[in-house]
Amino acid sequence: MIDITDIRKSFGDNQVLKGISATFKPGVSTLIIGGSGSGKTTLMKCMVGLHQPDSGMVTYDGRDFTSLSFDERIDIRKEIGMLFQSSALFDSMCVEKNILFPLNMFSDMSKAEKKDRVNFVLERVNLAGKNKLFPAELSGGMKKRVGIARAIAMNPKYLFCDEPNSGLDPKTSILIDELIQEITAENNITTIVVTHDMNSVMGIGEHIIFLHQGQKWWEGSNQQITSTNNKELNEFVFATKLMETLLKK
Amino acid sequence: MLFYHFGKYILLLKSVFKKPEKFSIYQEEIFREMVDIGLGSLGIISIISVFIGAVTTVQTAFQLVSDLIPKSVIGGITRDSTILELSPTICSLVLAGKIGSSIASQIGTMRVTEQIDALEIMGINAPGYLILPKVTAGIIMVPMLVIVSIFLSITGGYLAGTASGAVTAAEFVQGLTTNFNPFTVTIAMVKAVTFAIIITTVSAYQGFYTDGGALEVGQASTKAVVISCIAILAADYIIAQLLL
Structure with missing residues (x-):
């Protein structure tokens, strides 16, 4: 289980994360969604230690990650797997x-x-x-x-996926989503997926966190996401004609 | 700004020289880099060295117009110029262009394609894994290249001198073997090691802190070459001042 408490991060005058707290459970894929610039990737990078948050705490099964040095983090890092947006394979x-x-x-x-x-x-x-x-x-x-x-x-005990569907056709996207979901369930991994792909949200969104302007705006499941009155979330979810048409049906 | 970058550079070097996670993997990388840096540069260094020696001999002969100065001096001047300055410095400037741009673009590309992030996520000391093998390989291979360059440069000088009739073979060899000070070779090696460290670390620094995309990788590569060349010339002067 991963807990984040009041994570804040700024780049110069631009405050990207404004105090985000959440819990990520093992065996569940949590999707972090939001528009471009909402802070999704920054939050993930703060969680894995690629960015140091200005304040707040990240704990991996009770072990405080944020206060550890690079060397002290190695034991936890060995339990982390990450899929990058660009795949980041060694050429x-x-x-x-x-x-x-x-x-x-x-x-x-x-x-x-x-x-x-x-x-x-x-x-x-x-x-x-x-x-x-x-x-x-x-x-x-x-x-x-x-x-x-x-x-x-x-x-790994913890799997992070940054935009796993970006640049993929819908069919391949679904294959990747299903793979992530199966691996998560099989190995009881705590999986966090950063995405803005609505197919993923509807397909594997057991637990969804919606970020807006650096804040946690909404939290729920894909069953609840279409019936919420949250204006910003609705604007995000129904931005595509496809989703709008599906809902009307 | 200069102090900011210098401080960041020193901090990077501190990370580079941390204890490796697994020595066998680093060893493999060092051998690979030695082939890249050493064998990969042998061709260009050989060609340049022969011409450096040839030009030095021909130009020295052109300037020695007095009958009071023996022609054998040409051999001595070619030898000392080559050992003390031309082979270590010109070879290193060429290597800054060849190896430096390659290191900066390689590491810079890894940065912008998140490969360095992937290493860090795995718990690997990325500066150590990426830069230490290059620095080690440079420290081993650049002095070797300089030694090869010295021999080829003197050979080039001999061939050009005798072919043009500026000096006879006997005079050239007499000049080469007269008043040889072995300390000049020590200075050449000190320069080679210093320049190898400058080329590999400055280029790695430029690549490691690349931010952006393909354009920035290109800029990092150019900066790496320019800064390495300036640093080599400055270090060349300091070493000459301190050791001669």
Whole structure:
């Protein structure tokens, strides 16, 4: 479980996060949604330690992450997997080496065990046999799946996904969403997904947090999101003609 | 602003020299970088060195018009100029362009495509993993390249001198072997190591703190070369002043 309490973050005079508190439970995918510039990615970066919040606290199963130094955070970081918007695969390494990288750095597994683990996670993301391909040879959807495979290689307790559907066609987006949801449930992972994709919201949004102007504006589930009277949330959710049409039906 | 960047640069270096997470992985990276920096630059360094020596010999001969000065002096001047200044400095300036831009753009691209963030999320000391192997490889390979350059430069000088008739082979060799001070080689090595550290760390700093996209990666690469070249020339003067 991850708890965030009163997270605030400014860049110069621009206050991006204005005191956000929330709880993220294991086995559940929490979607953080909001318009561009609402602070979604900044909040995620504060949670994983890529940004240091100005104030507030992030705790991983009761362990205060924000007060730790880089070296002291390593134990918690080893329990974190992250899928980046750009997939962030290492260009100079093939798929297999990308997935092996965290295992080589931190695990005590034998060579054979590591190889088995790589093949297992690749199979899990439906990319069996693609071990020797380089990132430049992969499609956008495949890169995301390799990103997921690398993120789950170390059996993380916490999985962060930054815009996992960006740049993907609707069908591939659904595949990625389903994969994230299945992995979350199978391994009882605390998963946090930053997105503005309404298909993801309706598909896997068991727990949704809507950010607006750096504040937590609304919290609920995809069952509740279409019936809320929250003006800003409705403007965000029904911004597309598709959603409007679906609701009218 | 200058002090701000210098402070940030020192803090980056502090992170670079932290204890590696797993030495075997760093070792592998060091060997890879040694091939990139050393073997990858051997061709251009060889070509440049031969011409440096040739031009030095021909121009020295042109200026020695007095009959009172023996022609063998040409060999001595070529040797000392090459060892003390031309090989370490010109090679390093060329390497700043070749290796420096490559390091800055490589690390800069990793920054803008979130690969450095990915390393940090995994709990890896990104400055250490990305920069330490390059610095180590530079410290090992640049002096080796300078040694190769010295030999090729003197050979170039010998060939140009004898081919043009400016000096005979015997005179050139006599000049080379007369009054040789081995300390000049020590100075060349001190310069090579210092310049290797400057090229690798300044370029890595520029790449590591790239912010933006492809345009900024290009700018970081250009800055890395320009700042490295200026720093090399400044360090060259300081070393000469201190050691000679």
